[in-house]
Each structure stands twice: as structure tokens, then as C-alpha cells.
Amino acid sequence: MENSVSVKRRVEYLLKGNVIAVTSGKGGVGKSTVSVNLALSLARLGKRTAIIDLDIYGFSVPKILNINDRPKTMNGKIIPVESHGVSVMSMGFLVKGNEPIVWRGPMLGKMLEHFFKDVIWGGLDYTILDLPPGTGDVTLDMHQMLPSCKEIIVTTPHKTATHVAERAGTMAQKTNHEIIGVVENMAYFTPPESEEKYYLFGKGGGDQLAEALNTDILASIPFAMPNDDGETATIFEEGTNLYPYYNDLAKKVIELV
Template sequence: MSELIARVREAMTSVLDPEIRRPITELDMVRDVEASEGPDGAAVTVTIALTTSGCPLRETITRDVTNAANAVEGVARTEVSMTVMTDEERTALRTKLRGGMAEPVIPFSQPDNLTKVYAVASGKGGVGKSTVTANLAAAMAADGLKVGVVDADVYGFSLPRMLGVELPPTKVDDMILPPVAGDVKVISIGMFTEPGRAVVWRGPMLHRALQQFLADVFWGDLDVLLLDLPPGTGDIAISVAQLLPNAELLVVTTPQLAAAEVAERAGAMAQATQQKVAGVIENMSWLVQQDGSRLELFGSGGGQRVADQLTATLGSDVPLLGQVPIEVELREGGDSGSPLVTSTDHSEAADVLREVAHTLGTRQRGLAGRKLSISPVG
């Protein structure tokens, strides 16, 4: 039986914690494995220590552990027993997840962190910034990247719905495990407020909330972090510049001149905060008619105007990354929690957003923070 138990334990290395996305063996969640001989094979009992008694994904863990154990030759049936980690075990887990550091830090601000951080900004509301953020995140995840999203629009949060988040975050003492939807990790103030309740906060509380989203949430090893900012150049935008100095801005506008002029001011804030602007995305560019012609409901040229103006103001190239046409399905995908980029292959808007996501996800990072394979001589 000892050999069988060893093979079952080995099989547990293939089971990932659905929130942390690391093997349950690596997280020390496999408390015990027992086996007894039966008439048709071994009966196995696997004891799993959950991070919290109210773990919302215990059924998923039970299913995955059962399937992995039953796949081991000689196992006839598997029973999964659940228990809860002790305070000491949770402390050890938090320290392990934080890379040996007991206290929370913002990983994305560390010199050796290679996560690409994009803050999606706009000058005014109603330009589709959250829709763009949700679809970029989903498209990047579909490309195989590890993606996280911070819904930093504290007053107008909407990303949990747009990305189809169904479960609340899990707390491990002072650490928060973000829910995962479509392989995208998401955190939002909407996950901590009662439905219909307004968030009435001023600057210091907004700053602290963003700081907690970045430091107290376990993000793991992300390739890309997207932040959906509130419109304008207020407290949150300033806090992002302070907490994430390496974050690059993505400016979203519509073709309308009034929207473009305001978007220019949002992008120009990068000059004061010494941030880069990765590019401009023009949303609601046109509506395709039945005869194939384009109806430019909000005018034309706004996105290119913003890109050109920011290029001149900042002294560095700010490209127009894409023009996203108006499509009913794009709005429907946001309402249903099924981003258009992953739900259809026949959409011009989805094609543009996928192309922008691929461009941003594959951009080469600068040398800042990278360790070079050189050493001084002499």
C-alpha cells in the first residue's frame, strides 16, 4: 500500500488550486493519503486542508482530487475529506506566496518585476473604457498570458459583470485570493459592497483601497496587469502613478472632437507623472450599415488627433492602436459576462480588440529591472 499511496500523492501534483493556480501539493494542502485493500481494488481517502472553511470552490477541488486519484492504477474509488488549515499553516502559506516576505508589498513596483502594467484611462465617462479593458483582458488570456484586472473605477465599477465573475474573493487572514473568470484574475470594490450601495469615499480612502488591491491580493506571477481607471485625472489616477510608477497609460476615446479634447488632457497627465503612454484606442468609431457602408455617428478622426497631440506633447511616439466599431454584440457580451473576443470569430470589433491585445501582450519590456548576465572585471 505504501507504493500506491506514493503514486496517489504524486498524482496530486497535477491538481491546481482553482484560485491560486498552483499545485495543491506545493501549497501543503494535502494533509494525508490513506488506502485500504478492497475486493475490486484499493479504497483511497485523501484529506485536503482548505485555506478557509468557507472556500467557495471546495466542490471543484473535491472533483479534481477525485479524478486525479481515480486515474492511478489500482485505485477503485476515492473519498475526499476536507479540513481547514491551522493559523500556523495559513501564516506559512501567506509567507510562501509572498516569496518569503511576511508583510504585503506591491509586487508590480519591485525593481525585478517583469509584469506589464497598463492603466486604461479616459478623459470622460461613457467612452467604453471598461468594455475595452474587459475584452483586452479576455483576449490576452486567450493568447495564453497570465492576466489580472483591477477594477479601479471605485464609483462606477462594472468589470465583475463584464467578465462574468460569479464567486466572491476568498480571504486567508489578511491575504485576498481574487476570483478567476475566463482565466482572468479580477478584483473590484463591487465584491465588497452590498448590491445597490453607493461608495462614498474621498481621496485617502481611495488611495488605501487601491493600495490594498495591489498589495493584499495574491496575484501570482502575472504577464499583464490591467487597471480600469475612473475617468479624468483625479485621485485614483494620481495614486496609480505613485504606487505603480512603471505603469503605462492606454487612452480610450471616441471619434467625437469633444471627447478627444478631454482625452488629450488625461493622456497629457503622463508628462506630470513621468509615465509612458502605450497608445490610444478609438472606440465607437463607426456603425456598419446593411449595405456595408460606415455611418460615423460620433464623427471621425478623434483617436488619431489624440495620438498626434500626445506624440507632440510627450516627445515620444504614441500610436493609434486600433479603431473599434459599434456592434450590438459587444454591448451584449458586457452585459452577459461573455466578452466578445472569446465568444465569436465573426466580428470586426473583436478582431480589432484581439489585435490590440496581441500587440500589447507581446511588446518588449525595457531594460529597467532586468538582470543582465554581466559582471565587472578587473
């Protein structure tokens, strides 16, 4: 059997390029939406990008990207699904329909190794890891397997969200991972044809979190605008109100890493 050191070396060899984990303290702050749109924006800027959905229990990346395909295999290895120019792997590809994952901790670590070692990723500039919220088994296993990974902490401005997100950031620091910044999501709402900002979740939480973690705010992203049918997009392409925010976020990430 491989020891932990050899596993780390093999994983980091296979995931060449910059690996960025996107995490949060709690669910419901838009972490997966940020992960997906950061990956898409990096790809639009010409970077070879992959996203690995490590939120094993709460996988959502295939739904956000509206992917109905399944990965193919070649010589016992998995070929990731491609969507919008991004290579994608998720637990959602390996279950039937919307079946829940009912596993205990040890199985989670094995699935991480499976995603890292048994998928043909090819040459990548950036790999975005969409982590589950909190500081549980998956996050701990990821920290051990990828000691040089960098992290982005996602929060809303709400005091409870930032309070819990600080724990996720502190865990990253204690495992010697570099936090490259904070993304404050759902920072405010601006009605159509108006410049007025309404701070529905309060104001200043992202700044407080960044100060507590000794890092910077990478982006303060407002609420997405619903369409005429009342539906809100999950992918923000050119022409949508959030496109420039994610484009700027991707440029900042490129500069920092």
C-alpha cells in the same frame, strides 16, 4: 509605517510583469469594456492576466463579466475571482448589491494599496488597471505607486471626448508614464451584410488625439452589433463582430511592451 518609496517597491514587486493602465478623459467612451476585452484577449493568447477595477465609484467590471462570486481569503490575504481565465478584483466584490461608494480622497488611496498588496496575484504576465475617467485622486495615487506603469488612452471620435482625453494623456506624460497608444472606440457603425461605414460620432478624433500626445492609434473599434433581442454583448468572444479587433489589439500590446 512604510514610507512612499517602500510602498512603491512592494507594490511593483507584487505586480510582477507588465502593468497597463487603461484610462479616458470622460465616462461613456467604453473604457471598461476595452479594459475587460483586452484582458480576455491577452489570456486567450496564453498570457497570465489580471484585471483590477480601480474605478472605485463607478465599478463595472463584475457586471461586464457577469461575475456573481465573491473573493475568498487565505491567511489574511484575498484570493481574486477568476473569470474566463483572468484574475479579477473590484470594489464591486466588497459592497452589498449595487450600493454606492461615498468616500473622500484619502480612503481611495488606501483601497488601491489594499488591491495591490493584500491580494494574492501570483505570477502574472499582464495586469490591466481599469482606471476611473479623468485626472482625480485614484489616478494620481496610481501614478505615484506604479511609476513604471504604461498607459492606453480610450476615446470616441467625438471632438469633446478627444479634447478631454488629451488631459488624461498629458497627466500621464507629466508623471513620466509611457503612453503606448490610443484606442478609438465606437469609431463607426457598419450595418449587417454591408461594408458601409457610418461615423456616428464624427471622424478623425482618435488620430488627432494620438498626434497631440505623440503616440499611435492601437485600434479603431466599431460599434458592437446587437443580437436579435436588441441586446449588445459586453464580452466579445470568437464569432462576434469585435473579436478580431480585440485580438489584434492584444497582439499589438504584446509587441509594444
